[in-house]
Amino acid sequence: MIYRETGQFKANYQDDQALFPIAQDRYVILVILLITFGLVPALLNEYWLNAILLPFLIYSLAALGLNILTGYCGQLSLGTGAFMAVGAFSVYKLMVAFPGIGFIPMVVLSGVITAAVGTIFGLPSLRIKGFYLAVATLAAQFFLIWLFNKVGWFFNYSATGMINAPPMTIFGAIVTGPKADPIAKYYLVAAFVAVFALAAKNIARGRIGRNWMAIRDMDIAAELIGVRPLIAKLSAFAVSSFYVGMAGALYFAVWLGSAEPTEAFDINQSFLVLFMIIIGGLGSVLGSFLGAAFLVIMPIMLKNLMVDGFGTTSALAEHIQIIVVGVLIIGFLIVEPHGLARLWRIAKEKMRLWPFPY
C-alpha cells in the first residue's frame, strides 16, 4: 500500500542511520507536528487544552523518561512520582527565589537537579537487579515524599505544606498561575515534549542507547563486549530523571498550579506512569505517547460519553469507567503483551507486505 519503502535507496550511512529512515515516517511526523502546533490550538476549546491535552502531554514526557530507564535500560523503577516531585519542588524554589532567570531555563534546571537526585538513587542499581531494584526505588519514593512533606524549607513554611506556582511569562504570554493563557501553556508544553521526544529517539538509536539496550538484554554479555555498566546504568538514571523532573515541573507549575506532595506525587503516580509504558510499549518512544493517551485521555472520554452521551449518573459512570479501563488493560495485555506500540509495528509490517503477505 502507500506504506512501502520500495524505491527508497540508501546510498550512504547517513541516510541509513537517519532518525526516520523511511520517507513516509518523516511525512507522518511532519503532519503530526503541523497538527499539534497549527490546528489543535485553533480548533479546540479551553476545556480540551487545559483538562485533556495538557495532562496527556505532561504524562507523555514522564512516560518517556521512565521508558528510557525501564524500557531501554531494563532498570525497573517505582520512584517516578518522587522524581516528579523533585522537579516540581525544584521549579517552585527557583520560581520563588530567582524569578528573573526565565521559565524555560527553570524547567530545564529542575530537570538537571532531578537528574542529580536520580543518579544518587540509581547507585543501588550497580549491585542489585530486577525486583530488588524496584524495592530500592520504592525507598526513594517514600523518602523523598516524606522529605518534601516534613522539611518546611521546601514549601517555604506555608501553613499547609502546599506549594503554589507564581505567575511566569514567556515572550509576554503568561504560562503559569491562574491568569495563564491556555494556548500559551499548550504551546510551551507541546514544544517541550516535541523537542525532548525527538531527543529521546535520537539518544536511543545512538551509542548511548545501544549501551542501554545491551545492558537490558544481558548485562554480563554487555560487560564482556566492553559496555561499562556503571556509566550505562547511571546515565540511564540521569537522563530518565531529567525527563521525569521536567515533567514534574510542568505538571506542577503549568497544569495544576498548586500541589501537595502527599497527594500529587504519591505512589499511585509512580504506578500510573509505569502502567503507561507497560501498556504503551516498553522501549518505544511512540509507546510512551500511546500509553499516556490510553490512561489519561480515554478515561475522561469514556466518562464524558457516559454522562453527556447516555445520561448516566456521574458515580455510575466512574464505576463503569474503572471496569472498562481494567478490562481493556487485561485485554490488551493478553492480545499484545508488548504493548500498543507493538500493534503499530505489526500493522506497519502488514502494510509493507500488502497485498502479498507471506
Add this chain to the structure above:
Amino acid sequence: MRKLSRTILAALLAAPLMSGIASAYELVMPTLDYRTGPYAPNGIPFANGYGDYLNMLNERDGGINGARISLVPCETGYNTKKGVECYEKLKGEGQSGALVFQPLSTGITYQLIPKASVDEIPIFSMGYGRTSAANGKIFPWVFNFPATYWSQATVFVQYIAEKEGGMDNLKGKKIALVYHNSAYGKEPIRTLEKAAEKYGFEFMAMPVDHPGQEQKATWLQIRREKPDWVMMWGWGVMNQVAIKEAASIRYPMDRFIGVWWSGSENDVLPAGAAADGYLSGAFHQPGDNFGAHDDIKKYVYDKGMGLGDRDRIGEVLYNRGLVAAMWTSEAIRKAMEIHGTNEIRGVHVRDGFEALEVDEARLKELGLEGFTIPVSITCENHEGPGQVALQQWDAKAKKWSLVSGFYEPLRDITAPLIAEDSAQFAAENNVTERSCN
C-alpha cells in the same frame, strides 16, 4: 454497527463542546461529589443532602424566585486532578455558567481558589479549605463561613479548658492531634502550636497517611505518651479506623474530639458500643425533625426522586449538605434581589454571598428554626460568625446530640494568623488588598 460507532464517536467529540440548549434560564449549580473511592462513605450523604434540598426547591417552589436549578454533578473521587478536570468542564456549563463551586475537598479548594478568582465564580468552601480565605479583602471570591478550622481548634481548646476547670489548668496538659497527612489535616497545627505556647499545654502532632487505614503505630504512640486529650482531623475511612483503634487501647471517648468532618454516623457506627461518648465539632443540628426535611420527603422522596435512602435523611453529613445548599440558595436569592434579575451569573452570586444575611427569622421561614447559627457575611469577613459547638455520640440510642452551646473562637490567636497567611498568599500571587468601604 457502523451507525452505532458513528453515534458514539459523535457523542464523544461533541459532548464536552456542547452547551445547554434549554430555553428557560436555568441556574447551573455544579456539585463536585465523590461517591467512589476511600472517602465515599462521607461524600455520599453530603452530596445527597445538597442535591435533595435543591431538588426540593425545584419541586416545591419551582426553583429560586421561579428560576429552576440545574444540578450538574461531577465525580471527583476526592482526587485533586479529577476535581480540576471537573471544574474546567463545568465552569462554562449552560447559559448561566457555573454559579458557585462547592469543592468539598481542601486539596481541590486550594486548586480552585486562584482559578475561580480569574473566572469570576465564587467558591463556597463551607467550614473547610483555606482558612485565611476568611479575609475577604484578599480573597474576594472565596467564602468559608460559618467557621474555619482555626476557629474550631481554639473552640476545642476552650472546651478542654472548661472540662479541666479553667484556662489556667491547661498548663502541663498533653494534647495530641491525629491528623490526615495532607493540606487539610495540617490546617490546625499552627493554631494549636500558638495556643500551646500561650496556655502552656504540650502539643503533639501525629500524622496519618492517606487513606488512613493503617494507624496502629499512631495509637501505640498515644498509648505510650498518654495525652490527656486527643483531637482528630480525619476524613473518610480514617475516622472509623481511628475510633476503633482508640477503643482498642481503651482511650476514654469523652476525651477524644473530632473535627466536624470526623463526626458522622459512618464514623462511629463501626466501633459499636465502644464509641459511646465520642465528641466532635458541629455547626448545625443532627436529625430530621425540621420542616425542610418534611418538605424533602414530601416533594422529593414521595415522587421517587430522592438521591439516597429515605431513612438516612437527617444524618449528620446529610444535614451538612443540606445546610450548604440552604446558604448557597439564599446567596443566589440575595444576588437576584441585589441585581433585580433572575438571569444572574457567578459574578453576581458573589455579591449575594457578600451580602448574605440568614438570621433566626429567615431560618424559621425556611423550616430550619434552630437548625444552625445565624450567619451574616460582610466584605471583610468571609468567615461569618466563627462559632462552633460540640456534639456527642450516644451509642445506645445511635444518635448525635449537641452537648454544648456555641463557643466564640479565640480571635486573639486566629486573627494574626489569618492576617499573616493571607498576606503571604497576596505576596506570592501579586494580589493587592481591596478596600471594603
